[in-house]
Amino acid sequence: MSNHEQFISDEELKRMRKEKLKELVDSKGEKQEVANEPLHVSDADFNDIVNKDTLALIDFWASWCGPCRVLAPTIEELAKDYAGRVLVGKLNVDENPTTAERFQVFSIPTVLIMKKGKEVDRIVGCVPKDNIEAALKKHLG
Numbered sequence: 172m173s174n175h176e177q178f179i180s181d182e183e184l185k186r187m188r189k190e191k192l193k194e195l196v197d198s199k200g201e202k203q204e205v206a207n208e209p210l211h212v213s214d215a216d217f218n219d220i221v222n223k224d225t226l227a228l229i230d231f232w233a234s235w236c237g238p239c240r241v242l243a244p245t246i247e248e249l250a251k252d253y254a255g256r257v258l259v260g261k262l263n264v265d266e267n268p269t270t271a272e273r274f275q276v277f278s279i280p281t282v283l284i285m286k287k288g289k290e291v292d293r294i295v296g297c298v299p300k301d302n303i304e305a306a307l308k309k310h311l312g
Contacts, residue, residue: 207251212260214267220260222288226310227258228303231274231281233265238297239280245300246282249307257307286310 212220212229221227230246232239250259264271264279274283274290284292284306292306 207254209246209250210258210260212262212267212270214269217262217267217270218288220258221285223258225287226256226307227260227285228253228307229283229285230259230261231264231271231276231279231283232261233263233279235265236279242280242282242297245303248300249303253307256311284310 209230210220217229221229228246228249230239230242232243246259246261249257253259262270264276276283278295280295280297282294282303283290284294291310294303294306
């Protein structure tokens with residue numbers, strides 16, 4: 172097999188996109204909404220959410236945290252930029268201490284990148300969007 176045969180053909184890519192679109196269509200034939208804003212995550216639904224998608228980015232934050240408020244617009248942009256490819260969520264550590272403790276989140280903001288329910292990357296502090304995107308891209312493909 173030559174090197175160029177290892178890549179996905181255009182036809183296969185089209186087929187895969189068509190299948191993915193079918194997945195987004197519910198039983199009534201209506202398109203489901205693809206989240207383009209961060210999903211609010213809680214202790215109760217954390218496992219279900221991160222195990223559902225292949226890649227999830229979860230922002231651990233608190234309302235009183237200045238750096239968290241500075242990072243919030245970046246998280247919102249990432250939710251729009253990666254809609255349909257990455258689940259972007261926000262978990263308030265004051266309201267959901269069990270999950271924060273479970274992942275040993277001692278400083279906020281902390282962004283966890285989860286793949287199939289497992290933590291694969293962690294970014295602590297208020298960092299530029301490029302830093303978060305670089306970490307996401309490492310795990311996207």
